Amino acid sequence: MRFPLNSCRKARRCHRRNRGLRCRTKASGEMLKHLRVLIHERIMLPITASNAPVAQLSWGVAVGMFVGLTPTMGVQMYLAAMIWAVSRYILQFPFNLPVAVALVWITNPITVVPIYYVFLATGSLLLQNGEALNYAHFAESFGRIAALESAWDSIVEGTRFLLVDLGWPMVVGGLAYAIPGAILGYFLTFRFVTRHRRQKAAAANMGYEQWQAINEVMH
Template sequence: MQRPLHALKEKIYQNLIKPVLQSVSPLKEAALGSAVGMFVGMTPTVGIQMWAVFMIWLFCKYILKTKFDLVIGTALVWISNPLTMFFLYYGFLVTGIAFFDLVGIESIDISYGMFQQQLSGIVNAPGSGSWDIFLNGAQFLLVDLGFPMILGSLFYATPLAILSYFLTSKVLHNYRKTCAQKMGMDYETWRRKFEKED
């Protein structure tokens, strides 16, 4: 059991933590990249998440004139992936349905088994290419289950994006200060020397 756990820890470090720690973007840009990636990663959009982060990056950079670290943003969407999407998506759906029930709006009722069976059937359909899987999955998730799932995802995506922003800023600031101390310089000198400027 130790080996698979070690492999999982290594995967998490390589794909989620290392891109943040190796970033040389200003703290604000790194933290914003983390928030955008976490927000998109916690929406029911597996398959187009990296593309969505890239489109948001283009919009922010050229329209809003605001920058964020694209590498961090695209890395953090891997929070949701083919292994976690069943659990996350069902959680989003249940949350959305519960919200609808709370405000008195009638919605659908689906068990986890039915949900997983339908999604597995789409993903594992014989002879289906990536495009077919994407279209059939999008129809099931966005049309058949759509609004409750999307709304439910926002109850997770929004607070986790905010938390991710502040956590990334704090952790990366402390990490960079430690790196600066190990190099025998103060933090401001480290920033001038290593932080990228556009």
């Protein structure tokens, strides 16, 4: 029995499409798995393993969340450290620096392009700045900057692209998420860490205040 030529061609095209879909699905699954590991190791572990007071941890999350949701990738850890130094030594209001530095990893090599594009689109909408740069062009520009051999050149070029070329839409869009993100991060962390430590105190047959007195250390 002979099949029509068109049917064979359609079958081959369908097979190629299905194979491509399976490859993309597998790649997406691997990326999500890597992202989950990154979040667990870079963000969750520093919070749960810390013995700092709950308020210091919560403020650390708030600062890290704020910095991480601004278009400053490449210098975010330095910014968090500068804010900590001012807060600790000038304002006499310490927060947990390791947690703040960990939280800036919200924007990481996997998430930075889609997150920053959301900033740009949001800022353009809020400022009524016309149509934002399309995603493909944005991702291509970011990829070109990331491919520069010198890390310093990447930071300088990336900063120029985000804050000069794209300008206010990027800044306003980032702040639209950074401010509520920091507030939400503070309260969620306070609640999560308090509950986590109460569970640890109960497991040790201690009252929560007693557990705090023994285990919490000011930083």
